[in-house]
Amino acid sequence: MTIQKNISLTSFNTFGLQATAKEFTTIQSIEDAQALLTSDIFKNQPVLILGGGSNILLTKNFDGLVVKVEIKGKEVIHNDDENVLLKVGAGENWHELVMYCVDKNLGGIENLSLIPGTMGAAPMQNIGAYGVEIKDVVESVEAIEISTGKVKTFSNADCNFGYRESIFKQEAKNKFFISSVTLRLSKKNHRFNCSYGAVNETMTTLGYDTPSVRAISEAVIHIRRSKLPDPSVIGNAGSFFKNPTIDADAYALLKKTYPDIPGYIAGNAMFKVPAAWLIEKCGWKGKRFDNIGVHQHQALVLVNYGGGDGKKIWQLAMDIQASVKEKFNITLHPEVNVIE
Ligand SMILES: Cc1cc2nc3c(=O)[nH]c(=O)nc-3n(C[C@H](O)[C@H](O)[C@H](O)COP(=O)(O)OP(=O)(O)OC[C@H]3O[C@@H](n4cnc5c(N)ncnc54)[C@H](O)[C@@H]3O)c2cc1C
Structure with missing residues (x-):
C-alpha cells in the first residue's frame, strides 16, 4: 500500500477545483481495501472514497485520506x-x-x-x-x-x-x-x-x-x-440539484401564479418540478461571478470557468436555494456530494 502526501486533487474532480489531499492512496482489490481498513492511517483521520470525482464539490483541502477505488474487471x-x-x-x-x-x-x-x-x-x-x-x-x-x-x-x-x-x-x-x-x-x-x-x-x-x-x-x-457542458472544457459536476417533488395542492397553487410551470406526475399525488426551470425563473441562468457561475444554457449546472473556489460555488448554490425557496416556497436539495 503506497500512501502519497499532499496530492493535488484538481485532476480528480470534474469541477477542476484546486484542493489537496493530506494523504492519498488507491485500492485495486478487495484485499487491498481490507488491508487498508485495519491500518492506523485509515482509522485515525477522515476518509473520502473517490471514484471519478464527477459528483463531488471540494470546498477546501481534504485534511485526511483520499482512497481512489480502482478495482477493475x-x-x-x-x-x-x-x-x-x-x-x-x-x-x-x-x-x-x-x-x-x-x-x-x-x-x-x-x-x-x-x-x-x-x-x-x-x-x-x-x-x-x-x-x-x-x-x-x-x-x-x-x-x-x-x-x-x-x-x-x-x-x-x-x-x-x-x-x-x-x-x-x-x-x-x-x-x-x-x-x-x-x-x-x-x-x-x-x-x-x-x-x-x-x-x-x-x-x-x-x-x-x-x-x-x-x-x-x-x-x-x-x-x-x-x-451538457464537457467537464474537460468547463469544470462542472452535472446537475447540481435534484428535481424537487411537491404535493398536488402546492403544485395547483403555484400553477395559478405561474401557469407555465412544468410538472410531471410522480405518484402518490405528487408532482416533480424541473429545478432548472425554478432556477431560471429566479434569474440565475448564465450569471457569472468572476470565475464561477451558472451555465448559460443549463441553469441546473454550476460551473468553474478555471481557478474557481469550491467554497464560493457552495455559497452560490445556497444563494440559489434561498431564492427558489423565497419565490416558490420549494426547497432544492443538492445532488452533488459536498465535501466540507
Ligand atoms: C457532465 C456531467 C453529467 C452528468 N450527468 C449525469 C446524469 O445524467 N445522471 C446522473 O445520475 N448523474 C450524472 N452526473 C453525475 C455523476 O456522473 C454520477 O453521479 C456518477 O455516478 C459519479 O461517479 P464518480 O465515480 O465520479 O463518483 P465520485 O464523484 O467520485 O463520488 C460520488 C460519491 O460516491 C462515493 N463513492 C464513489 N465510489 C465509491 C465506492 N466504490 N464505494 C463507496 N462510495 C463511493 C463518493 O465518496 C461520493 O460520495 C453527471 C456528472 C457530470 C460531470
Missing part, C-alpha cells in the same frame, strides 16, 4: 438465452462499460451513455437519464463493510433505490466501500425505453429506422454532447 457470472449477469469492478469507467455493452448488443444501460464516473459510484445515487435508472438493471451490489472488513452483498431491494437515492447515501453512508456491481443485461427481446421524444427524433436524424441498443446509445450521446 468484468466477468459474466451467468448466461442464459435471454440475459447475462455481468459482474463489474467498482473502478471500471461507466461510459466505457456502456460502450462495451453496446458492442456486444447487451441491453439495459444504453440510455445511460456518456454519464461520467465509475461503476462503484453509480448505485450510490442511482444514476439516471432519459427514462432509465441503474436500479432497473442492478442484480446486486457487493461492498466491504468498513467497521469489519466483511464483504456483504446487497440485493436490488436491499439498496432501497429511489430518485437519485439509495441506502448508500442514507443509513449505509460512509459505512461501505462498494467493490463491484452485478448487472442483469438483456441479450435479446430488449425492452427499450424511448419515452423521451428527443431520443426518438435523434435516432431518426441519425438514420436509424428502429430502436436498437446502438441506436439509442448514439442518440443519447448526440443529445448530451449538444446540451
Whole structure:
C-alpha cells in the first residue's frame, strides 16, 4: 500500500477545483481495501472514497485520506438465452462499460451513455437519464463493510433505490466501500425505453429506422454532447440539484401564479418540478461571478470557468436555494456530494 502526501486533487474532480489531499492512496482489490481498513492511517483521520470525482464539490483541502477505488474487471457470472449477469469492478469507467455493452448488443444501460464516473459510484445515487435508472438493471451490489472488513452483498431491494437515492447515501453512508456491481443485461427481446421524444427524433436524424441498443446509445450521446457542458472544457459536476417533488395542492397553487410551470406526475399525488426551470425563473441562468457561475444554457449546472473556489460555488448554490425557496416556497436539495 503506497500512501502519497499532499496530492493535488484538481485532476480528480470534474469541477477542476484546486484542493489537496493530506494523504492519498488507491485500492485495486478487495484485499487491498481490507488491508487498508485495519491500518492506523485509515482509522485515525477522515476518509473520502473517490471514484471519478464527477459528483463531488471540494470546498477546501481534504485534511485526511483520499482512497481512489480502482478495482477493475468484468466477468459474466451467468448466461442464459435471454440475459447475462455481468459482474463489474467498482473502478471500471461507466461510459466505457456502456460502450462495451453496446458492442456486444447487451441491453439495459444504453440510455445511460456518456454519464461520467465509475461503476462503484453509480448505485450510490442511482444514476439516471432519459427514462432509465441503474436500479432497473442492478442484480446486486457487493461492498466491504468498513467497521469489519466483511464483504456483504446487497440485493436490488436491499439498496432501497429511489430518485437519485439509495441506502448508500442514507443509513449505509460512509459505512461501505462498494467493490463491484452485478448487472442483469438483456441479450435479446430488449425492452427499450424511448419515452423521451428527443431520443426518438435523434435516432431518426441519425438514420436509424428502429430502436436498437446502438441506436439509442448514439442518440443519447448526440443529445448530451449538444446540451451538457464537457467537464474537460468547463469544470462542472452535472446537475447540481435534484428535481424537487411537491404535493398536488402546492403544485395547483403555484400553477395559478405561474401557469407555465412544468410538472410531471410522480405518484402518490405528487408532482416533480424541473429545478432548472425554478432556477431560471429566479434569474440565475448564465450569471457569472468572476470565475464561477451558472451555465448559460443549463441553469441546473454550476460551473468553474478555471481557478474557481469550491467554497464560493457552495455559497452560490445556497444563494440559489434561498431564492427558489423565497419565490416558490420549494426547497432544492443538492445532488452533488459536498465535501466540507
Ligand atoms: C457532465 C456531467 C453529467 C452528468 N450527468 C449525469 C446524469 O445524467 N445522471 C446522473 O445520475 N448523474 C450524472 N452526473 C453525475 C455523476 O456522473 C454520477 O453521479 C456518477 O455516478 C459519479 O461517479 P464518480 O465515480 O465520479 O463518483 P465520485 O464523484 O467520485 O463520488 C460520488 C460519491 O460516491 C462515493 N463513492 C464513489 N465510489 C465509491 C465506492 N466504490 N464505494 C463507496 N462510495 C463511493 C463518493 O465518496 C461520493 O460520495 C453527471 C456528472 C457530470 C460531470
